[in-house]
Amino acid sequence: MLRSVWVDYSRKGSPDVVFVGRRRDGEPAALVVKGFRPYFYVEAEEGFDPDRLEGLSGVVEVREVERRHPYSVEERVSLYQVLVTYPKVVPRLRERVKELDGVREVYEADIPFVRRAAIDLNVPPASEIDVDGLREGSWSGLPAYFADAEEARELEHRPYPLDELVVASFDIEVLAEPGTTTEGSAGPVIAISFAYRTPDGERGNYVFTWKGEEAEFTVDGVETEVVVCESEAAMLREFVERFRRVDPDVVFTYNGDEFDLPYLKRRADRLGLDVGRLARPPGKRGVIIKPGAARRASDIFGRAHVDLYHTAQKNLKLERFTLEEAVRDVLGVEKEELELAEINEAWKRGDLERLFRYSAEDAHYTLELGLELAQVELELSYLTRLPLPDAVRFSFGQLAEWRALYRAHHEGILAPNKPSRDEYERRRREEYKGAIVFEPKIGLHEHVVCVDFASLYPNVMVHHNISPDTFDCDCCPEVTVEEADDPTEATVAPGVGHKFCRRREGFFPRLVKRLIERRREYKARLREVDPDEEPERYRLLDVRQQAYKVLANSYYGYMGWANARWYCRECAESVTAWGRYYIREVRRIAEEEYGLRVVYGDTDSLFLKLPGADLSETIDRVKEFLEDVNRRLPVELELEDVYERILFVTKKKYAGYTTDGKIVTKGLEAVRRDWAPIARETQRRVLERILKDNDPDAALKEIHRVLERLRSGEVDLDELAVTSQLTKKPSEYVQKGPHVRAAQRLARYLGTEPEPGTIVRYVIVRGPGSVSDKAYPVELAREEGKEPDIDYYIEHQILPAVERIMKALGYSRGQIVGESTAQKTLDQFLG
DNA sequence: GGCTCTCGGGG
DNA sequence: GTGTACGAGAGCC
Numbered sequence: 001m002l003r004s005v006w007v008d009y010s011r012k013g014s015p016d017v018v019f020v021g022r023r024r025d026g027e028p029a030a031l032v033v034k035g036f037r038p039y040f041y042v043e044a045e046e047g048f049d050p051d052r053l054e055g056l057s058g059v060v061e062v063r064e065v066e067r068r069h070p071y072s073v074e075e076r077v078s079l080y081q082v083l084v085t086y087p088k089v090v091p092r093l094r095e096r097v098k099e100l101d102g103v104r105e106v107y108e109a110d111i112p113f114v115r116r117a118a119i120d121l122n123v124p125p126a127s128e129i130d131v132d133g134l135r136e137g138s139w140s141g142l143p144a145y146f147a148d149a150e151e152a153r154e155l156e157h158r159p160y161p162l163d164e165l166v167v168a169s170f171d172i173e174v175l176a177e178p179g180t181t182t183e184g185s186a187g188p189v190i191a192i193s194f195a196y197r198t199p200d201g202e203r204g205n206y207v208f209t210w211k212g213e214e215a216e217f218t219v220d221g222v223e224t225e226v227v228v229c230e231s232e233a234a235m236l237r238e239f240v241e242r243f244r245r246v247d248p249d250v251v252f253t254y255n256g257d258e259f260d261l262p263y264l265k266r267r268a269d270r271l272g273l274d275v276g277r278l279a280r281p282p283g284k285r286g287v288i289i290k291p292g293a294a295r296r297a298s299d300i301f302g303r304a305h306v307d308l309y310h311t312a313q314k315n316l317k318l319e320r321f322t323l324e325e326a327v328r329d330v331l332g333v334e335k336e337e338l339e340l341a342e343i344n345e346a347w348k349r350g351d352l353e354r355l356f357r358y359s360a361e362d363a364h365y366t367l368e369l370g371l372e373l374a375q376v377e378l379e380l381s382y383l384t385r386l387p388l389p390d391a392v393r394f395s396f397g398q399l400a401e402w403r404a405l406y407r408a409h410h411e412g413i414l415a416p417n418k419p420s421r422d423e424y425e426r427r428r429r430e431e432y433k434g435a436i437v438f439e440p441k442i443g444l445h446e447h448v449v450c451v452d453f454a455s456l457y458p459n460v461m462v463h464h465n466i467s468p469d470t471f472d473c474d475c476c477p478e479v480t481v482e483e484a485d486d487p488t489e490a491t492v493a494p495g496v497g498h499k500f501c502r503r504r505e506g507f508f509p510r511l512v513k514r515l516i517e518r519r520r521e522y523k524a525r526l527r528e529v530d531p532d533e534e535p536e537r538y539r540l541l542d543v544r545q546q547a548y549k550v551l552a553n554s555y556y557g558y559m560g561w562a563n564a565r566w567y568c569r570e571c572a573e574s575v576t577a578w579g580r581y582y583i584r585e586v587r588r589i590a591e592e593e594y595g596l597r598v599v600y601g602d603t604d605s606l607f608l609k610l611p612g613a614d615l616s617e618t619i620d621r622v623k624e625f626l627e628d629v630n631r632r633l634p635v636e637l638e639l640e641d642v643y644e645r646i647l648f649v650t651k652k653k654y655a656g657y658t659t660d661g662k663i664v665t666k667g668l669e670a671v672r673r674d675w676a677p678i679a680r681e682t683q684r685r686v687l688e689r690i691l692k693d694n695d696p697d698a699a700l701k702e703i704h705r706v707l708e709r710l711r712s713g714e715v716d717l718d719e720l721a722v723t724s725q726l727t728k729k730p731s732e733y734v735q736k737g738p739h740v741r742a743a744q745r746l747a748r749y750l751g752t753e754p755e756p757g758t759i760v761r762y763v764i765v766r767g768p769g770s771v772s773d774k775a776y777p778v779e780l781a782r783e784e785g786k787e788p789d790i791d792y793y794i795e796h797q798i799l800p801a802v803e804r805i806m807k808a809l810g811y812s813r814g815q816i817v818g819e820s821t822a823q824k825t826l827d828q829f830l831g
Numbered sequence: 832g833g834c835t836c837t838c839g840g841g842g
Numbered sequence: 843g844t845g846t847a848c849g850a851g852a853g854c855c
Contacts, residue, residue, distance in 0.1 A: 038844065090844040110844055176842045187842085259841035295839095295847055309840050321840065340842055395847075563847090674838065674852080724837065735835050735854055771853065796852090 005304040036149040040109035048102040058089035067414035087113035125387040127157040159382040168196035168248035169367040193363035212352035252370035261298035304388040379547035400554035427562035432573040435603035440648035452605035457556035467506025468568040493574035519548035657691035679797040738775035746777040
């Protein structure tokens, strides 16, 4: 049995597909599949001579095949399947074939070879594979099992728990001059922290460095060893050695895709070191950086690099997605933090203890975070047949598509192509009526319960058979909601007029139904497990049902995604139409039958309160209501959050304080680095006064205090500094924004033109002209004694951050800026 | 109002 | 690697 974590294919000779992982006995091993060929499909006019395909160089064989039509439940498409020698010949061949007379279209010619193989052979890249009985041998020094394509198709496999792998994490600290970027000036790596855990529970934490003294301390109860090396190069060598000895299957990082791995590789290259030794087996393609991508991806050959930044973004709801925030949210731990300047300072002064502890904590908690969050990625990788590192990086839309590609292949359905650039743009302009957003009751409310439809859209898709291949069928009559005896049995979506087949099940409903049913099975099994007795098994089943759920939930969004292969505007439009129908029904039931008041609602959520009731009464009433609704309608309405207080500002913008002490904000965040610290801080304090202390007047006083400080010139330029990054040289900009003009001023001052990647810290100073005319680098502004432009900071920073919030509480602009003292009493705004 | 540009995570 | 995110917000023109 092999637990595989990684797939690639050999570039020399035949393109063998190699799955690398670990055997049950703990040894690393590989499954090598021989004889699977790259291919694509060609649709041609009648009378087209397939010999013309056969004659092209790189083509091995041409087969006549039939596939099911992607947009019709009945139709079949006749195609030529063109099998070729190597993956890399496909792009060239695809273009040549398109130009042949009589060729209408080329299909499935853009599917990377390992993904194609994982789908067709039905060997999930991250799965426990029964390889016993296969021919044994070795591949690049690893014990290997050999199968031909036909044998591979028969292999049994299943998902496995992360605990059965060797998992590790690492984090690097580097010397970076403030105001520079790590892209341009690669300062030395000063410390590498490394943490691991084996299936039998063995753990280790290390900090490798090249200054200071050997030391030992504990982080979160784990012994941590500081290993001091002779030099940076020796430290890198030592890290690589230890890493190889631990031999992790999964490597967690936090933003390793764009920082740790590329940096490590660049630094190692500069020092003449070989990071290829990090690979399993060691080789030239050790650390694979894909630099061309808009978002860079980095991999370690033979191991699964799981960058938890993506996982956090997809699975957590945080205001900011820093490691610190993610760790706080998931593990409830306050991590030791160091500012960039403090890292430099500590290293230069030799004050290293805090630095090492900080570094060790980063790796340790990254590992802990991975142990908590990554199981769902393994499940999604399994469900989509995507390699684990890809599944981690992909959006839910992409995951939905790859699951569809996998199912389509095995159901004999031809996959549509991705849209051209023009088609993509056209789709993006295409508008359709989306979900309903109820008008919020603006102002502050107490004791509000948020309920939402966990699976409204998937249920709608299945129940109403909404799918690209059932849209506008020839076989069913049009029956509207008004005409139908049972409105939920209408063939036409309410209000939008699109008809869907009711005789034959569509591809997407079948796909979604399968996910929903499997999820139900896991939930049933979950009920049989006692979480106290078998916590691991319980957690695993729970994660599994979640993976099915999130995937099922992705298909509505997928059909409306402009880049989708199975894009179907009418489908998406019909799903939202039914969604509006159901949420209105539910709202009516809440109000008419349960006396609940809807203070806000968006898409699949309702914010409810029971006038005159306390929190526990409200919750009880809501629970009764939920049970009733779920029995009566084909929906699943759930209790989502309970708010002590919540402030509705406008549609899509609100902030609340939950009964478990969390501040939740939507659409109000001002956390980007192109906002001045003073604006971010003021907003945070204002929300805290209102939501936690229930004291809007104190919030107003916070604002007045800040405005007063600004006007009196007490505010330090650092509080006003906005940072922004140059993406090209200043002279190359068409439109010279404030950061460009600030950079040009800095260039004149320093005498060198800044490189792309330079980070500019600037303030807006008093004077004539546009914002850009007044943008000065902080150092220069300080040197020349420039005064900050108070009006700019008030109008463009402080007020945008707080004005809407305060207005929702009934304060006028005059009151907010301190020109008027008349205040409405809070009671008027407590509904 | 359209176009251009930047944000995110990491040090 | 059979490839090239994304959606929002600010300021310029």
